[in-house]
Amino acid sequence: MGSEAVALSYLGVKFVCAEASFINILSMIKNRILALSLSAIMLSSCSSMYMPNVPNTPMLSQQGEFSGGAHISIRGNASLNGAYAVSDHFGVLLSGSTMNREWEKKDYKHKLIEVGGGYFNAFGPDDNRIFEVYVGYGGGSTDRVFRHYDDNDVLTGSDLEEVTYNKTFLQVNYSSKKASNLKLFGRDFPINYGTALRISSVEMKTFMINGIGQMREGNVFLEPIFFTRMRLSDQFQLQYTTSGTFGLNSRKYMNAGSSIFTIGAVVNLGGKVRK
Numbered sequence: 001m002g003s004e005a006v007a008l009s010y011l012g013v014k015f016v017c018a019e020a021s022f023i024n025i026l027s028m029i030k031n032r033i034l035a036l037s038l039s040a041i042m043l044s045s046c047s048s049m050y051m052p053n054v055p056n057t058p059m060l061s062q063q064g065e066f067s068g069g070a071h072i073s074i075r076g077n078a079s080l081n082g083a084y085a086v087s088d089h090f091g092v093l094l095s096g097s098t099m100n101r102e103w104e105k106k107d108y109k110h111k112l113i114e115v116g117g118g119y120f121n122a123f124g125p126d127d128n129r130i131f132e133v134y135v136g137y138g139g140g141s142t143d144r145v146f147r148h149y150d151d152n153d154v155l156t157g158s159d160l161e162e163v164t165y166n167k168t169f170l171q172v173n174y175s176s177k178k179a180s181n182l183k184l185f186g187r188d189f190p191i192n193y194g195t196a197l198r199i200s201s202v203e204m205k206t207f208m209i210n211g212i213g214q215m216r217e218g219n220v221f222l223e224p225i226f227f228t229r230m231r232l233s234d235q236f237q238l239q240y241t242t243s244g245t246f247g248l249n250s251r252k253y254m255n256a257g258s259s260i261f262t263i264g265a266v267v268n269l270g271g272k273v274r275k
């Protein structure tokens with residue numbers, strides 16, 4: 001029995017060290033993605049016809065659990081997410097996003113809605129780690145207006161670009177409900193982390209510039225996502241999300257010109273009690 005206890009202790013130490021190393025690697029990648037996202041925000045302003053929504057990362061743990069979230073980016077892109085656990089290992093998703101911004105030289109308007117479903121599993125000590133795989137389908141539209149001015153700031157013309165598109169995606173999520181504590185205003189707030197990789201195939205259905213049909217484009221986007229949640233109660237959490245967007249093909253209009261940088265709130269009802 002003594003040798004078995006030593007072996008189990010050794011395996012436990014190895015597991016903790018491996019998990020710590022994995023978390024450190026995720027943190028390094030997250031910081032790199034954050035830097036790239038901030039650079040993209042500074043260097044571009046809605047430069048793609050595809051505006052990604054905040055991925056649905058519900059962290060479902062058992063049948064009957066509902067997850068809902070609302071998020072907003074610094075550009076004004078608002079995302080709503082909902083998920084429901086139909087069984088102990090199968091969940092369904094519904095997500096949407098919208099944005100309508102007007103600037104002096106450019107307007108940007110988009111809408112997106114998508115549905116999906118897939119597998120989830122809670123594992124680890126106290127089932128406090130979640131693995132999820134989802135596939136989904138959606139559609140959206142984007143309108144952009146570019147205004148042209150002369151040297152005296154007099155409007156000389158404008159161009160209207162209008163796109164409708166279909167989207168399919170595969171998404172893998174890993175998250176942990178194991179929390180560390182953040183001390184704020186004399187209180188301890190549990191903090192947990194998660195990451196996801198979404199592969200999105202986006203294909204234009206229609207593409208018009210000033211009412212004239214154009215050659216349609218499509219692209220495949222790799223979207224690594226990192227999120228941090230601060231628990232205010234067993235059901236309610238604040239969430240910060242960041243991501244990069246990388247297109248596998250070189251495209252003029254359906255390119256990787258937009259990243260995710262949002263704050264929001266998430267509610268989970270009917271799930272396993274967090275430890």
